[in-house]
Amino acid sequence: DIQMTQSPSTLSASAGDRVIISCRASQSISDWLAWYQQKPGKVPKLLIYKASTLKDGVPSRFSGSGSGTEFTLTISSLQPDDFATYYCQQYYTYSYSFGQGTKLEIK
Amino acid sequence: QVQLVESGGGLAKPGGSLRLSCAASGFSFSEYYMTWIRQAPNKGLEWLSYIGETGTITYYSDSVKGRFTVSRDNHRNLLYLQMDALRVDDTAMYYCAAKEAGAGAEPVDYWGQGTLVTVSS
Numbered sequence: 153d154i155q156m157t158q159s160p161s162t163l164s165a166s167a168g169d170r171v172i173i174s175c176r177a178s179q180s181i182s183d184w185l186a187w188y189q190q191k192p193g194k195v196p197k198l199l200i201y202k203a204s205t206l207k208d209g210v211p212s213r214f215s216g217s218g219s220g221t222e223f224t225l226t227i228s229s230l231q232p233d234d235f236a237t238y239y240c241q242q243y244y245t246y247s248y249s250f251g252q253g254t255k256l257e258i259k
Numbered sequence: 260q261v262q263l264v265e266s267g268g269g270l271a272k273p274g275g276s277l278r279l280s281c282a283a284s285g286f287s288f289s290e291y292y293m294t295w296i297r298q299a300p301n302k303g304l305e306w307l308s309y310i311g312e313t314g315t316i317t318y319y320s321d322s323v324k325g326r327f328t329v330s331r332d333n334h335r336n337l338l339y340l341q342m343d344a345l346r347v348d349d350t351a352m353y354y355c356a357a358k359e360a361g362a363g364a365e366p367v368d369y370w371g372q373g374t375l376v377t378v379s380s
Contacts, residue, residue: 153321186366188304195354195372196304201365239304243366246309246318248294253303 154178154242158251164259169230173254175223175240183219184244190253191236199238200225230256261285261369263355268374271345275378281338281355281371289313289333291359294367295340297351297376305351308340312360323349345378352376 155178165171175185183203188196198207200216203223213228227234235258240251267279281293295307308329309318317329328341338355352373359368 184366190304195370198365198367205364207365241304241306241366247320248296248306248309248366249320250304250306 153247154245154249156240156242156249156251158240158254160254162255164257165230166259167230167232171227171230173225173238175251177221177242180220181242181244184242185223186241187216187225188239189236263357263369263371265355265371265374268376270377272380273345273347273378275345276343277376279340279353279374283336288336291357293338294356296354296356299351347378350378
C-alpha cells in the first residue's frame with residue numbers, strides 16, 4: 153500500500169501568514185492527490201484535487217502543487233476560518249490512503 | 260437533494276459484529292462507486308474499503324481485510340459494511356462516500372455524516 157506522510161504534524165501561525173503543508177507519497181502517484189480541510193465534529197471538505205485543481209467555491213488563497221511523490225498545500229494569507237486540520241489523500245490506487253494530518257493552530 | 264445517511268453504529272463487544280448501512284438518495288446510486296472511511300476519536304482519517312458500481316470489485320485496507328466485508332444493493336440504494344471480529348481499535352466514526360464512475364477527477368463527490376462505532380467490553 154502507498155503510505156502518505158505529511159509535515160509538519162502541527163503548525164502554529166497567525167492570520168495573514170503564508171503557510172505551506174507538505175505531503176510525501178511512498179511511491180509515485182502522478183498527480184492523483186487531494187487535499188481536505190476538516191474542522192472538529194465536521195465532515196472533511198475537499199479543497200484541491202488532481203494535486204492543483206481548486207474545487208469550485210474554495211477561496212483562491214488555497215493552492216496545491218507537486219507531482220510524483222512530493223506535494224504541497226499553500227495558504228497564501230491565513231484567514232481566521234482556515235484554522236483546522238488538513239489531510240492529503242492519494243487516489244492513484246484503490247487504497248485511497250490519507251496522510252496523518254496537519255493541525256493548523258493560531259499562534 | 261443528495262443524501263448519504265449512515266446507520267447501524269453503536270456499542271459492540273470485542274470479538275462481536277455490527278453491520279453498518281449507508282442509504283443513498285438524490286443521485287443514481289448504481290453509477291457511483293463507494294468507499295468507507297473511518298476516523299478514531301481525535302485521530303486522522305483512514306480509508307477502509309472500496310466497492311465498484313456493480314459490487315463485483317472490492318478492495319480493503321490491511322487493517323480490516325478478512326474481518327470487514329463491503330457490499331451493496333443497487334435496487335434499494337444501500338451500501339453495507341459487515342464488521343466482524345471487532346477490536347477496541349475499531350472504535351471510530353464511520354463515513355460512507357460516493358464518487359460517480361468516470362466523471363470528473365475528484366476522489367469523492369459526496370460524504371455522509373457518519374455513524375459512531377464503539378467497541379468496548
